[in-house]
Amino acid sequence: MTSAQDTIPTRGPDSLSKRCLDIGYFTNRPREVLGFWRDELGLAVEQAVPYNDGLVQYRHALGDSILKVNISRRDLPADVPGGYGELLIARPDVASPRALRDPDGNAVTLMPPGYLGITGLGLKLAVADLARARLFYRDTMGYVELAPGHYLAGDSVLLLEHDPAARPAGHWVNLGLRYVTLHVKRVDRAWQAFVAAGAAPGEAPYDIGRIARISFVRDPEGQWIEVAQRAALAGPWWTD
Numbered sequence: 001m002t003s004a005q006d007t008i009p010t011r012g013p014d015s016l017s018k019r020c021l022d023i024g025y026f027t028n029r030p031r032e033v034l035g036f037w038r039d040e041l042g043l044a045v046e047q048a049v050p051y052n053d054g055l056v057q058y059r060h061a062l063g064d065s066i067l068k069v070n071i072s073r074r075d076l077p078a079d080v081p082g083g084y085g086e087l088l089i090a091r092p093d094v095a096s097p098r099a100l101r102d103p104d105g106n107a108v109t110l111m112p113p114g115y116l117g118i119t120g121l122g123l124k125l126a127v128a129d130l131a132r133a134r135l136f137y138r139d140t141m142g143y144v145e146l147a148p149g150h151y152l153a154g155d156s157v158l159l160l161e162h163d164p165a166a167r168p169a170g171h172w173v174n175l176g177l178r179y180v181t182l183h184v185k186r187v188d189r190a191w192q193a194f195v196a197a198g199a200a201p202g203e204a205p206y207d208i209g210r211i212a213r214i215s216f217v218r219d220p221e222g223q224w225i226e227v228a229q230r231a232a233l234a235g236p237w238w239t240d
Helices: 030-040 130-140 187-196
Strands: 022-026 056-062 065-071 084-090 098-101 107-111 121-127 144-147 150-153 156-162 176-183 200-208 212-218 224-230
Touching: 030 056, 030 065, 084 156, 084 176, 121 130, 130 144, 130 156, 187 200, 187 212, 187 224, 200 224
Parallel strands: 022 065, 084 107, 121 156, 176 224
Antiparallel strands: 022 176, 056 065, 084 121, 098 107, 144 150, 150 156, 200 212, 212 224
């Protein structure tokens, strides 16, 4: 099987247009959740962006990463499985780890830079089959393995945790932490390379106006990984 490291590695000058992950999640309680990130954590938010299928996104800056709070025009169920768990944020104004919960109950931990090797953004992911997940993120996605279960995607950190009770993830448009975003220079080429390397196709590339062209792949347990070409980062795709 071809490795993504041979074609579109997540590291290196020929792949990523931004060297960190973004995080996307959904809420049915936008006022409370947006207030949490604005008032309790002091994050600036961009003007809301309407997306396809009635979705609206609020983008918050977390260093170079973006926390994307998504709102759907329909209420979303709270019982759809998703493995993305604790969000880890390094901040220079934090002296020791501080555990928080957002209004939806998502775990958020603030920590000093360098704790657990995180200098920007980290994310914990519960998996039922740790060995299979390790092979996927190392060999298929091309993340840099710092230690077993501890990976770099650009400058962001993914921490795999074994959970035999973990269930396959539902669709990415559901409540909670639902997906991460890799920003690449050429989304169609990157999506095809990840699928050829063994990632399950989630959604083939499609346009969000002239803002971005996005796609999704899925890991062996169904977790969603957005592969996106944002015009502001990588230039227009419509002239390729």
